[in-house]
Amino acid sequence: MGEGEGDTKTLSSYNTNHKMWERRELIWNLTVVDLKNRYQNTSLGFFWSLLSPLLLALVLYFIFRHIFGREENFAINLLVGIMAWRFFANGTSSALGAIVGKSGLVTRVYIPRQILVLSNTLTTLISSLLEFIVLLPIIFVLLGYLPVTVLLFPLVHIIFFFFVFGAGLLMSSLFVYFRDLNQIWQVVAQVLFFCSPIIYPLSIIPDSIMPYYRLNPVTQFIIMYHDVMVAGHLPSLFGIVLVIGFAIAAYLVGSFVFRKLQRRFAEEM
């Protein structure tokens, strides 16, 4: 299906966004289908998927509580960090296959292909929101109260969403040409995981390497989640500018590379 003005040139970014907005019904339909398939049409499906991060948090807590147990709110920070990390890890690794896994929609019909990545990332966003909703009462019980700054969570999550979406655009388009990218990404993601303050507190990082350590975008986001969901701090202005910058950069780079590479998608499938 095409709009028929017949331009076979690369669409500009504005144009693409406009077309995607026109196809919002399709985006939503694909998201719902993805969700249904992911949870196998069972309402328990979601709770099964929740089991693994909670178990992971529990195990890590028992391992590290003697080392970091004196840290304030170590257990809750661990939980929040793992949930935020899951959005990034699941979002990128599932977006990676968004194009290759939907070859019919790439080679047999015309739709703006960014839609496939967007609906995929939206699916992960919805799962992640559900997970955070389950997390709220847990925080309340462990902390004894909910910080008011939790209200900022949607804002942080939306910024993180654009970061993940941008990364997804980049990786899904590269994956068409480099089919071992999923294995490479698993390794890179693991490095990022250990280079972010998830299973240990930020305070153990020596001052000398701190500036480099903070260059990891995931670190900045994790700090922000810890701030608003556990510590009850307002994020620093610098931090906010930084994460918005990361998100915009990821989105711009991702959609630029995607637009260049998508021209030959149908040939490479």
Add this chain to the structure above:
Amino acid sequence: MSAIIVDNISKKFRIPHEKKNTVFQNIVGLIKRQFSYEEFWALKDVSFEVRKGEAFGIIGRNGSGKSTLLKIMAKVLYPDSGSASLDGKVASFLQLGVGFQPELTARENVYIYSSILGVGRRQVDRLYDEIFDFAELRKFENMKLKNFSSGMNVRLAFATAIHAVPDTLLIDEVLAVGDVAFQKKCRDKMNEFKAEGKTIVFVSHALDTVKELCQRSMLLNEGRIVSMGDTEKVINDYWMMLKVK
């Protein structure tokens, strides 16, 4: 007035001697300095116009570039040079039932497939009965698609696609679906479209259908136009070409 203008389209495929589709193979290729690939022109300087309300046939042997041309017109492939411009809302039937979900019901799939084809929910609501009557699947609207026979599948897909109400249709060999009765229904629908002044581009090996549906046609061979004009004449040229070989 031309509804479709295809201007000087060329399309080149690269066939690498060794397929490199991992980072590892690319690095090995860089070290060994193997970049060699063969170029293959699937289409070379193809130009034609189709008037509004006309049905235009494209015929040719396997590998002559018919489907590549249709895919470029459908914006699935990008040409290396030249351009194609198509009027109004375009529906391309390169394959039926793209994006069908076996785990969902026929009803849900009609809505999903329609949205892929660019038809909104409200419009499907309005056409819903018509679609299921055309597909003759009224009784099965709440059945999961995985329990459908392949014939039912294709009928549902065709009925949904045909109700997308486009101005221009690009059809690649998908009319041969269902039993004889259903095929007749499809042909009637095509003639109805023609009567309504819709533009149709039809790629097929079924020369009889091409003759019946299209006034004008084009014969492709190895990516070039060999003959274009009155369908009868083009089909004759096709037979001549096959005889010579």
